[in-house]
Amino acid sequence: MQAEALKGIIAYPVTPFLPDGSDLDEAAFRAVIAALLASEPAAIAILGSAGESAYLRDEEWQRGVEIGVEAVAGAVPLIVGIGELTTAAAVAKARFAEVAGADMLMVIPVSYWKLTDAEIVEHFAAIASATALPIMVYNNPATSGVDMNPALLVRLVREFATVRLVKESSGDINRMHAIRELSEGTIPFYNGANHLALEALAAGASGWCTAAPNLLGGEPGRLVDLMAAGDLEEARTLFYAMLPLLRFIVQGGLPTTVKAGLRLKGLEAGDPRKPLLPLSGEPLEQLRRLIG
Amino acid sequence: MQAEALKGIIAYPVTPFLPDGSDLDEAAFRAVIAALLASEPAAIAILGSAGESAYLRDEEWQRGVEIGVEAVAGAVPLIVGIGELTTAAAVAKARFAEVAGADMLMVIPVSYWKLTDAEIVEHFAAIASATALPIMVYNNPATSGVDMNPALLVRLVREFATVRLVKESSGDINRMHAIRELSEGTIPFYNGANHLALEALAAGASGWCTAAPNLLGGEPGRLVDLMAAGDLEEARTLFYAMLPLLRFIVQGGLPTTVKAGLRLKGLEAGDPRKPLLPLSGEPLEQLRRLIG
Amino acid sequence: MQAEALKGIIAYPVTPFLPDGSDLDEAAFRAVIAALLASEPAAIAILGSAGESAYLRDEEWQRGVEIGVEAVAGAVPLIVGIGELTTAAAVAKARFAEVAGADMLMVIPVSYWKLTDAEIVEHFAAIASATALPIMVYNNPATSGVDMNPALLVRLVREFATVRLVKESSGDINRMHAIRELSEGTIPFYNGANHLALEALAAGASGWCTAAPNLLGGEPGRLVDLMAAGDLEEARTLFYAMLPLLRFIVQGGLPTTVKAGLRLKGLEAGDPRKPLLPLSGEPLEQLRRLIG
Amino acid sequence: MQAEALKGIIAYPVTPFLPDGSDLDEAAFRAVIAALLASEPAAIAILGSAGESAYLRDEEWQRGVEIGVEAVAGAVPLIVGIGELTTAAAVAKARFAEVAGADMLMVIPVSYWKLTDAEIVEHFAAIASATALPIMVYNNPATSGVDMNPALLVRLVREFATVRLVKESSGDINRMHAIRELSEGTIPFYNGANHLALEALAAGASGWCTAAPNLLGGEPGRLVDLMAAGDLEEARTLFYAMLPLLRFIVQGGLPTTVKAGLRLKGLEAGDPRKPLLPLSGEPLEQLRRLIG
Numbered sequence A, B, C, D: 001m002q003a004e005a006l007k008g009i010i011a012y013p014v015t016p017f018l019p020d021g022s023d024l025d026e027a028a029f030r031a032v033i034a035a036l037l038a039s040e041p042a043a044i045a046i047l048g049s050a051g052e053s054a055y056l057r058d059e060e061w062q063r064g065v066e067i068g069v070e071a072v073a074g075a076v077p078l079i080v081g082i083g084e085l086t087t088a089a090a091v092a093k094a095r096f097a098e099v100a101g102a103d104m105l106m107v108i109p110v111s112y113w114k115l116t117d118a119e120i121v122e123h124f125a126a127i128a129s130a131t132a133l134p135i136m137v138y139n140n141p142a143t144s145g146v147d148m149n150p151a152l153l154v155r156l157v158r159e160f161a162t163v164r165l166v167k168e169s170s171g172d173i174n175r176m177h178a179i180r181e182l183s184e185g186t187i188p189f190y191n192g193a194n195h196l197a198l199e200a201l202a203a204g205a206s207g208w209c210t211a212a213p214n215l216l217g218g219e220p221g222r223l224v225d226l227m228a229a230g231d232l233e234e235a236r237t238l239f240y241a242m243l244p245l246l247r248f249i250v251q252g253g254l255p256t257t258v259k260a261g262l263r264l265k266g267l268e269a270g271d272p273r274k275p276l277l278p279l280s281g282e283p284l285e286q287l288r289r290l291i292g
Helices: A026-038 A058-072 A087-100 A117-128 A150-159 A173-182 A194-202 A219-228 A232-251 A254-264 A281-291 B026-038 B058-072 B087-100 B117-130 B150-159 B173-182 B194-202 B219-228 B232-251 B254-264 B281-291 C026-038 C058-072 C087-100 C117-130 C150-159 C173-182 C194-202 C219-228 C232-251 C254-264 C281-291 D026-038 D058-072 D087-100 D117-130 D150-159 D173-182 D194-202 D219-228 D232-251 D254-264 D281-291
Strands: A008-011 A043-046 A078-082 A104-107 A135-139 A163-168 A189-191 A207-210 B008-011 B043-046 B078-082 B104-107 B135-139 B163-168 B189-191 B207-210 C008-011 C043-046 C078-082 C104-107 C135-139 C163-168 C189-191 C207-210 D008-011 D043-046 D078-082 D104-107 D135-139 D163-168 D189-191 D207-210
Touching: A008 A219, A026 A043, A026 A058, A043 A058, A058 A078, A058 A087, A078 A087, A087 A104, A087 A117, A104 A117, A117 A135, A117 A150, A135 A150, A150 A163, A150 A173, A163 A173, A173 A189, A173 A194, A173 B194, A173 B232, A189 A194, A194 A207, A194 A219, A194 A232, A194 B173, A194 B194, A207 A219, A219 A232, A232 A254, A232 A281, A232 B173, A254 A281, B008 B219, B026 B043, B026 B058, B043 B058, B058 B078, B058 B087, B078 B087, B087 B104, B087 B117, B104 B117, B117 B135, B117 B150, B135 B150, B150 B163, B150 B173, B163 B173, B173 B189, B173 B194, B189 B194, B194 B207, B194 B219, B194 B232, B207 B219, B219 B232, B232 B254, B232 B281, B254 B281, C008 C219, C026 C043, C026 C058, C043 C058, C058 C078, C058 C087, C078 C087, C087 C104, C087 C117, C104 C117, C117 C135, C117 C150, C135 C150, C150 C163, C150 C173, C163 C173, C173 C189, C173 C194, C173 D194, C173 D232, C189 C194, C194 C207, C194 C219, C194 C232, C194 D173, C194 D194, C207 C219, C219 C232, C232 C254, C232 C281, C232 D173, C254 C281, D008 D219, D026 D043, D026 D058, D043 D058, D058 D078, D058 D087, D078 D087, D087 D104, D087 D117, D104 D117, D117 D135, D117 D150, D135 D150, D150 D163, D150 D173, D163 D173, D173 D189, D173 D194, D189 D194, D194 D207, D194 D219, D194 D232, D207 D219, D219 D232, D232 D254, D232 D281, D254 D281
Parallel strands: A008 A043, A008 A207, A043 A078, A078 A104, A104 A135, A135 A163, A163 A189, A189 A207, B008 B043, B008 B207, B043 B078, B078 B104, B104 B135, B135 B163, B163 B189, B189 B207, C008 C043, C008 C207, C043 C078, C078 C104, C104 C135, C135 C163, C163 C189, C189 C207, D008 D043, D008 D207, D043 D078, D078 D104, D104 D135, D135 D163, D163 D189, D189 D207
Antiparallel strands: none
């Protein structure tokens, strides 16, 4: 695929578990993906942060990839998230995803001990040389513990032919400015911070990586379209209308809040995996009001 | 004046000193203001952060107000900055500015010891009851040591009839979101963070408070116009063209960098007051390249 | 064992891998533990942060526990680290450690998505009800992404009979003050921040959890003894003599720096697991000078 | 005086105002100083952070110096605080203090615009060349907005013959480690963070700069003595007994809380200057309980 040509919404399904939490709920996963496809995203990205990939056993992760490939069925590009502590595990998963039929990888390094730039570069080198799939490098320090600054992100794209896109979720709009400036506008960047959706598009983001379509359907996509059309007034109105929900789902943790929201909307996607607990009490009522 | 109707660029002159640093350079101050007026701002705000008001003796400050009133001469509204550690000094300056002919006050509380919300509210109460001038409440924690969160800013506007506008310079776009949400869009807010000019306008800012017109003339105003017209593509191009200079003048301190830039452009506005030192060496060369 | 009676040094071995990185180097692991025992610690804690437990496959982790039990052989209490993203995995490892013969568990919650206090409490509840072993609750936000404040740490000790000790590695001495105050001096706390060793002992820490004995032998223990004896002058001299090395091994990441240091001292413990890279270049020379 | 020989408590009086806030309360100021002298400090430092020097008019400040000289009357060394935004004002005050009979200056640079190292060095150069008094360089970023790192503090002592001591109030114990290491133990440093008093003495501080003797009399001095005698157990007990009050007076702002405490103890020292408000309500009750 032409990774750089991707524009618009990249939608992130949650990963449903069976009621006892013991395994994936395959039927529910297919249903979640089908609902996302109905929102007409530019691509679907499975097993990312919202997809609780960090909490899956290896065999569950693999089964998740297979279901994703079947459920998306070529309707849009399928991106698979790779977030592993060890390089060996990341390489193994990247290879599995390629063989299973993924179209692209979204790779986020994860730390226990802080990584140097050299360590991050070698991590990407190992993955890039193990598969031919295009790679989106994903920065999300709040979840992964690794903060790749714009210079490093640009370096990764320049150094590895298959690393083509950046997803920036630090929530700092200056990072997007820097990526654009350092790459002289040549490297496409996606925004992964829901509460900055409006501003990131103003700043030139190619699109928005988000789990919001699980709850908001095609509205996030409409924001992208309005901004592309220069209808700033209408875009701003739509953004502020969505903002309380966007902020809520991020602050409460995407798996927790999106699964709760799907249940409220009648699509049973189960609970997050422990220690994550299902939303309850006042926050659940708040979400009910936000979803309306 | 109708404070809420103000839109667009509020331009900030630097305050020139004589070569020996002993006093204001009145002629240079008039020249700086005249040059700013030529950039066609919506208003001129003297004796703000860029205007080194914190470094002036009382009599210099008063003379500065008088010169400002004469030099602006009603061409656009004249705003006077009030940033004092004690409430008594702030009240005295507010009264002086009103008598001297200012159209509006921009008030920033300044701390040595951190202020509670109650202390900040009483500070504004004292100023608001001492003059009839409309007030713009100004938040700039990096310089003043006081961080007023959006709830407090909104409270100040609601509580005091003459507090009408907010200037937000924290550099956190979420603050602007919150002001709009908490006030249901009724409180006009201005952006004071140069490097966020594009995004703040996208987020609904009424305008941009900036010293950049000292060096960039009417270009900042053109950004506002392009955004108002929905020409996002052109606005973005203009913003990124200005961004290296905008970032430079903030990071190096506005009095230091803007005075150096004015000298490079042929308008001698002197040096900042000690301990601030004039720009020199490599940073000066960098500025020369940025100004082109 | 009487967990609360524990005082002094809890020593942390690194976990050696074979030269090709594919598996544990069991002989080297035994040698590392034997060397630590020679430094006469109060206890040995295997598979902690320094022990790269986050980077081990399940079967490696289990084998590590078995080797630890054999190698320590009752000479001192054996503590096993449990740091898992899912509660299910933490419970399974806790049970394994108990059956294998561990004397105590050191439990650190690890996050991808931030955990609420309720989620952390349930995580400990599940572990505490799955084993009879005493538990040391371990706070290390920089590595785990979870920051448990003193009130929560004290709550965990009060709420679960087998949670007996706190290890505080945030590096904020105020946390230790708060634990002592909130528990009225009844909850023993250990310091896990090497660069605060002197001050933590002054503040009343029961001891020091550290990988430093791998490189410094009995010197860390001597610091504890000097402070217990009130020989503050000598303790301070010793602390400042060790400080450059203590700071170095933390800043460079304990597995990376301690393994490099062991090699310099002639005990081959291999390299850390990728993406962690072995120390090289100038940092390695710096370590060589520090070890002298 | 032999500045380096100073050891123990440097006590900070508050600066009382008349009931209407219009001017200094000279009699109360003398009473506050007399009470401090009764606590037997090593030195008295007037017009520091606790002394609200930032809120004084110039003539009040000068009168404050004169009263201090008279009231201390050579009983112990008298230190005068200099914290000014402009170098010219700092120099003028330094000269005034010398002529008036001060024994030492405590100099803190204050910022509106951030200062570069070069600007800070020139600021000290101007002051050091304007008076012969020994100088204590004072770092307190939370109040002054200027953060001088240990390397800069050490540089100032090395570069200017009369800059002899460091007062470190950042609250980061690592800064004290670094000062000791960078100066190879040759530069005496004082701790200015009340809540770190125990640990700073452990780390080798020459003493403790504090307003606490206003409320605690000789107890802070006893902590210093116990640590000097190596009675760590008793020192720790005393420190934890004082800690709730120490933390309270810092968190609520020293002028506000110490003045309230003096009133509770029967020494009327008035209220802080607006916008600072007198302590009231629940915080005042809390202080009453802490003072007992």
